Amino acid sequence: MxxxxxxxxxxxxxxxxxxxxxxxxxxxxxxxxxxxxxxxxxxxxxxxxxxxxxxxxxxxxxxxxxxxxxxxxxxxxxxxxxxxxxxxxxxxxxxxxxxxxxxxxxxxxxxxxxxxxxxxxxxxxxxxxxxxxxxxxxxxxxxxxxxxxxxxxxxxxxxxxxxxxxxxxxxxxxxxxxxxxxxxxxxxxxxxxxxxxxxxxxxxxxxxxxxxxxxxxxxxxxxxxxxxxxxxxxxxxxxxxxxxxxxxxxxxxxxxxxxxxxxxxxxxxxxxxxxxxxxxxxxxxxKIKMTGRFEQVQSDPTVILDAAHNLDAIEEFVASIQASYPNQALNILCGFLKDKDVASILDRLITLPANFYVTQPDFPERAMASEELAVMFEERGVTPTICPDSRSCLIDLMEDSTRPVLVVGSFHLIKKVRDLFDD
Incomplete structure (x- = not known):
C-alpha cells in the first residue's frame, strides 16, 4: 500500500x-x-x-x-x-x-x-x-x-x-x-x-x-x-x-x-x-470504473465495497441492496466517523437482514470506536460482532459462500480493505 x-x-x-x-x-x-x-x-x-x-x-x-x-x-x-x-x-x-x-x-x-x-x-x-x-x-x-x-x-x-x-x-x-x-x-x-x-x-x-x-x-x-x-x-x-x-x-x-x-x-x-x-x-x-463506490470486487461470494458515509448515501445503499438481494441473508462489516449522524444511519442499516460486524475506520482523530458503535447497535436490539482488525474480519467473512458480504461506511474503512482485491 x-x-x-x-x-x-x-x-x-x-x-x-x-x-x-x-x-x-x-x-x-x-x-x-x-x-x-x-x-x-x-x-x-x-x-x-x-x-x-x-x-x-x-x-x-x-x-x-x-x-x-x-x-x-x-x-x-x-x-x-x-x-x-x-x-x-x-x-x-x-x-x-x-x-x-x-x-x-x-x-x-x-x-x-x-x-x-x-x-x-x-x-x-x-x-x-x-x-x-x-x-x-x-x-x-x-x-x-x-x-x-x-x-x-x-x-x-x-x-x-x-x-x-x-x-x-x-x-x-x-x-x-x-x-x-x-x-x-x-x-x-x-x-x-x-x-x-x-x-x-x-x-x-x-x-x-x-x-x-x-x-x-x-x-x-x-x-x-x-x-x-x-x-x-x-x-x-x-x-x-x-x-x-x-x-x-x-x-x-x-x-x-x-x-x-x-x-x-x-x-x-x-x-x-x-x-x-x-x-x-x-x-x-x-469503460467507466469507480473504486470503492458500490463496487463489486468479487463474485464468489459476492463482495461489495461502498463508501456510503452519510445518511443520504446509506439510504441509497439500503435501497440498492434491497433491490438486488431481496430478503437474502447478508454479512455486513461497517465503520463510521463519529461526526456523522450515525444514529440515523444505523436506523436505516438495521432494516437489512444481516449479521453485523463493527470495526473502527483507519482515521484515529475522527473514527468512532468499534465498542461505541456496538453499543449503538445494541440500543436498537441488534448484537454485532466487534472486529479489531477489519482486514482479517473480511477475509473470515468471505469463507461463507452463502451470504453476500457488504463493507460499508467511511472511506477510511474502504481504504483499509480495498487492496485485498487488487490484481
Missing part, C-alpha cells in the same frame, strides 16, 4: 482565515493555470465522483484532452489527478509539488504548515493540467462549495449540482438551507447550471433563484429520460433517439447520476455546437 505523498501537511485548514485569497494568490503566482481550459465544476453531497467521471469520459470520447480532479483518494493523492483517464505518476507529482512550494515561499508562506494536503494537491493538479494543455477540466469540490479550495478558480463554464443533503455539518452548517447556500457558491455569472433530479424541498428553488440573479441558465435533470433496464444496463434518450448503455457501476442511484450527466451532455452539445454522432456512446460508458 502506497503512502500519501503529503502526509506531513495539515489534513485540513478549511475555514481558517481567508483560504481562497491565499489560493488565488498562489494560482496567480503559478501563472493562472486555471485560465487555460474550460471548467466543469461539480458540487453536491453524493454522486459527484460518478457524475464527474461520466462527464470526463464523454469529453474524452469527443477527442478533447480532459483532466479530472476527484477526492478522496485511497492510497496516494496521485489518484485524484488524471488526464485522459491516466493518473499522474509519482515523479511528476513530486516535481510539480516543488513548483508549488517555490511559489508559496515567494509569497512568504511556509508550504509545510500554511497549506493543507487537499489545497496542495489541488494546486499541483491545476499546474499539471495546464502543463498538459487540457481542453477541459472536470473539477470536483472537496467540501461544500463557496469556501472549498477548488473555488479559488477564476472562472468555470458549467456548474453541476448532484444530490444535496446533510453532511459535514461541523463545517457547512447544521441546516439544509445553510448547506445549499454554501454549495451554491460555485456558481458564476452567465454560466450553464445543471441540477440533479429529486432534490430535497427548497434546494432546486434556491438554486434557480441564485442562477437567475447571476444571469445563468439552469437546467433541471428531472425530465431527462433514463430507463433502468437491469443492473448495469440503461436506456437513455438524446434528441428523441434512444441509446442502449452498459454502465459498469452498481447502485440504484446511478439512474439519477445518469440523468444529470445526460442533461449536461445535451446542454454541452448545444452550447459547443457538437454532435452526438461523433462519439460511440456505448463504447464511452462501458
Amino acid at each position: 502506497m503512502n500519501s505523498l503529503t502526509d506531513n501537511l495539515p489534513s485540513i485548514l478549511y475555514g481558517e482565515g481567508d483560504r481562497l485569497a491565499i489560493l488565488k494568490a498562489l494560482l496567480k503566482q503559478l501563472g493562472h493555470p486555471d485560465q487555460t481550459m474550460k471548467i466543469i465544476h461539480v458540487a453536491g453531497t453524493n454522486g459527484k465522483g460518478s457524475t464527474g467521471t461520466m462527464i470526463a469520459h464523454l469529453l474524452l470520447g469527443h477527442g478533447y484532452r480532459t483532466g479530472i480532479f476527484t477526492s478522496p483518494h485511497l492510497y496516494t493523492e496521485c489518484e485524484s489527478i488524471r488526464v485522459n483517464d491516466q493518473m499522474i505518476n509519482q515523479e511528476e507529482f513530486n516535481r510539480v509539488m516543488i513548483e508549488v512550494h517555490q511559489a508559496a515561499v515567494i509569497l512568504g508562506l511556509n508550504p509545510e504548515t500554511d497549506l493543507s494536503q487537499f489545497e496542495t494537491t489541488f494546486l499541483i493538479a491545476m499546474v499539471y493540467y495546464a502543463h498538459l494543455a487540457c481542453d477541459y477540466l472536470v473539477l470536483e469540490c472537496g467540501v461544500g462549495g463557496a469556501l472549498d479550495a477548488t473555488n479559488a478558480i477564476s472562472h468555470s463554464d458549467y456548474a453541476i449540482f448532484t444530490k444535496i443533503g446533510m453532511d459535514h455539518l461541523n463545517l457547512l452548517g447544521d441546516s439544509l438551507q445553510a448547506i445549499v447556500e454554501t454549495k451554491a457558491g460555485i456558481m458564476r455569472p452567465n454560466q450553464q447550471v445543471v441540477v440533479a433530479p429529486h432534490q430535497k424541498d427548497g434546494v432546486l428553488s434556491f438554486l434557480k433563484t441564485k442562477a437567475n440573479a447571476m444571469g445563468s441558465k439552469l437546467f433541471d435533470s428531472s425530465d431527462q429520460v433514463v430507463h433502468f433496464v437491469r443492473p448495469y444496463y440503461y436506456q437513455v434518450e438524446l434528441s428523441t433517439k434512444m441509446y442502449q448503455l452498459y454502465l459498469p457501476l452498481l447502485g440504484r442511484f446511478q439512474t439519477e447520476n445518469l440523468k444529470t450527466v445526460m442533461k449536461w451532455y445535451q446542454v454541452w452539445l448545444s452550447v459547443e455546437d457538437e454532435k452526438v454522432e461523433k462519439v460511440n456512446l456505448a463504447s464511452v460508458f462501458k
Whole structure:
C-alpha cells in the first residue's frame, strides 16, 4: 500500500482565515493555470465522483484532452489527478509539488504548515493540467462549495449540482438551507447550471433563484429520460433517439447520476455546437470504473465495497441492496466517523437482514470506536460482532459462500480493505 505523498501537511485548514485569497494568490503566482481550459465544476453531497467521471469520459470520447480532479483518494493523492483517464505518476507529482512550494515561499508562506494536503494537491493538479494543455477540466469540490479550495478558480463554464443533503455539518452548517447556500457558491455569472433530479424541498428553488440573479441558465435533470433496464444496463434518450448503455457501476442511484450527466451532455452539445454522432456512446460508458463506490470486487461470494458515509448515501445503499438481494441473508462489516449522524444511519442499516460486524475506520482523530458503535447497535436490539482488525474480519467473512458480504461506511474503512482485491 502506497503512502500519501503529503502526509506531513495539515489534513485540513478549511475555514481558517481567508483560504481562497491565499489560493488565488498562489494560482496567480503559478501563472493562472486555471485560465487555460474550460471548467466543469461539480458540487453536491453524493454522486459527484460518478457524475464527474461520466462527464470526463464523454469529453474524452469527443477527442478533447480532459483532466479530472476527484477526492478522496485511497492510497496516494496521485489518484485524484488524471488526464485522459491516466493518473499522474509519482515523479511528476513530486516535481510539480516543488513548483508549488517555490511559489508559496515567494509569497512568504511556509508550504509545510500554511497549506493543507487537499489545497496542495489541488494546486499541483491545476499546474499539471495546464502543463498538459487540457481542453477541459472536470473539477470536483472537496467540501461544500463557496469556501472549498477548488473555488479559488477564476472562472468555470458549467456548474453541476448532484444530490444535496446533510453532511459535514461541523463545517457547512447544521441546516439544509445553510448547506445549499454554501454549495451554491460555485456558481458564476452567465454560466450553464445543471441540477440533479429529486432534490430535497427548497434546494432546486434556491438554486434557480441564485442562477437567475447571476444571469445563468439552469437546467433541471428531472425530465431527462433514463430507463433502468437491469443492473448495469440503461436506456437513455438524446434528441428523441434512444441509446442502449452498459454502465459498469452498481447502485440504484446511478439512474439519477445518469440523468444529470445526460442533461449536461445535451446542454454541452448545444452550447459547443457538437454532435452526438461523433462519439460511440456505448463504447464511452462501458469503460467507466469507480473504486470503492458500490463496487463489486468479487463474485464468489459476492463482495461489495461502498463508501456510503452519510445518511443520504446509506439510504441509497439500503435501497440498492434491497433491490438486488431481496430478503437474502447478508454479512455486513461497517465503520463510521463519529461526526456523522450515525444514529440515523444505523436506523436505516438495521432494516437489512444481516449479521453485523463493527470495526473502527483507519482515521484515529475522527473514527468512532468499534465498542461505541456496538453499543449503538445494541440500543436498537441488534448484537454485532466487534472486529479489531477489519482486514482479517473480511477475509473470515468471505469463507461463507452463502451470504453476500457488504463493507460499508467511511472511506477510511474502504481504504483499509480495498487492496485485498487488487490484481
